[in-house]
Amino acid sequence: MFSFDHSHIFLVTGAGTGIGRATAMSINALGGTVVGVARDENRLQSVRKSCEKPDRFYTQSLDLTNNLDDLPHWMRSLCKKYGKFKGMVLCAGIQQIIPLAALSISQAKELFDINFFAVLALCKGFCDRRVNIGKGSSIVFISSIASITGNSGIIAYSASKGAMNASVRSMAVEMAMQGIRVNAVLPGFVETEMIEKWKNVYDAAYIEKMRKKYPLGLGLPEDVANLCCFLLSEKARWITGQEFVIDGGGSLG
Amino acid sequence: MKRSEFIDGLKEVLQREENLSEDMALKDIGEWDSLAVMSFIAFCDEHFSTQINGENIQQCKTVSDLIDLAKDHLED
Numbered sequence: 066m067f068s069f070d071h072s073h074i075f076l077v078t079g080a081g082t083g084i085g086r087a088t089a090m091s092i093n094a095l096g097g098t099v100v101g102v103a104r105d106e107n108r109l110q111s112v113r114k115s116c117e118k119p120d121r122f123y124t125q126s127l128d129l130t131n132n133l134d135d136l137p138h139w140m141r142s143l144c145k146k147y148g149k150f151k152g153m154v155l156c157a158g159i160q161q162i163i164p165l166a167a168l169s170i171s172q173a174k175e176l177f178d179i180n181f182f183a184v185l186a187l188c189k190g191f192c193d194r195r196v197n198i199g200k201g202s203s204i205v206f207i208s209s210i211a212s213i214t215g216n217s218g219i220i221a222y223s224a225s226k227g228a229m230n231a232s233v234r235s236m237a238v239e240m241a242m243q244g245i246r247v248n249a250v251l252p253g254f255v256e257t258e259m260i261e262k263w264k265n266v267y268d269a270a271y272i273e274k275m276r277k278k279y280p281l282g283l284g285l286p287e288d289v290a291n292l293c294c295f296l297l298s299e300k301a302r303w304i305t306g307q308e309f310v311i312d313g314g315g316s317l318g
Numbered sequence: 319m320k321r322s323e324f325i326d327g328l329k330e331v332l333q334r335e336e337n338l339s340e341d342m343a344l345k346d347i348g349e350w351d352s353l354a355v356m357s358f359i360a361f362c363d364e365h366f367s368t369q370i371n372g373e374n375i376q377q378c379k380t381v382s383d384l385i386d387l388a389k390d391h392l393e394d
Contacts, residue, residue, distance in 0.1 A: 194334075195333055195334075195335055
């Protein structure tokens with residue numbers, strides 16, 4: 066097993082809900098300090114209260130797409146406030162379910178802003194030598210199984226996650242010199258609030274169909290959080306530039 | 319761009335906490351590595367719309383030599 070020290074500081078985006086919330090809480094429970102980022106401060110405060118060690122959970126409410134070019138400077142300001150980061154888990158993202166016929170380019174750009182360009186800007190900020198601890202640093206992207214499988218209505222979404230996967234490999238090589246590891250986690254169907262938001266699409270019948278498709282059943286945010294924590298830890302010191310599917314076997318059939 | 323702004327820009331390119339001085343030897347600057355060279359080329363391209371030749375950078379021994387590469391675009 067592994068644990069973190071309170072001096073190990075991790076940035077988690079999308080920390081207010083779903084996989085981000087579970088990851089932030091898992092890091093905290095393992096002893097690490099979390100700077101949780103989300104748009105909704107109330108949700109972050111709720112996560113903080115639920116943490117095992119609330120004094121090691123700091124909140125930063127921000128819409129990451131407000132000023133993408135400013136994100137690297139914002140990362141530096143966080144570093145001055147909390148200290149150098151050991152890791153970062155990028156969970157913030159949105160899903161759009163829009164068939165190609167109805168998809169506008171501005172909608173696709175909006176999706177790429179949060180799912181890919183915000184990720185790129187945050188990585189630029191994190192990889193600044195003045196922001197990370199150097200050797201032993203780790204970045205985890207929350208991608209999606211949708212990036213390597215096909216489904217209707219999610220062309221822009223799957224493309225944004227595919228862009229993320231592709232950037233992981235080059236970033237891993239470029240950042241290895243600094244001792245920073247970069248990996249992507251590709252979850253399958255996880256029961257989160259995002260699913261709730263799209264319940265007109267993900268209705269009971271669809272979820273039942275998914276349950277039958279997944280040999281180990283549908284996933285929970287904590288299942289993905291456990292893998293993220295492992296990838297952040299020293300136990301993963303020889304792992305970089307990889308994509309990890311975690312889907313209860315859902316993509317095997 | 320003024321020389322002082324160029325040096326500040328170089329400091330950002332190097333992601334360096336400490337200040338730079340013109341007489342500093344590049345070999346003594348820990349952050350001056352192959353990625354920093356690429357970032358320096360991109361910096362000059364972005365600010366001066368000029369492609370600095372990699373071989374010319376290799377000839378540089380000091381911060382002052384790097385400034386000389388961009389001197390046509392700098393104010394006194």
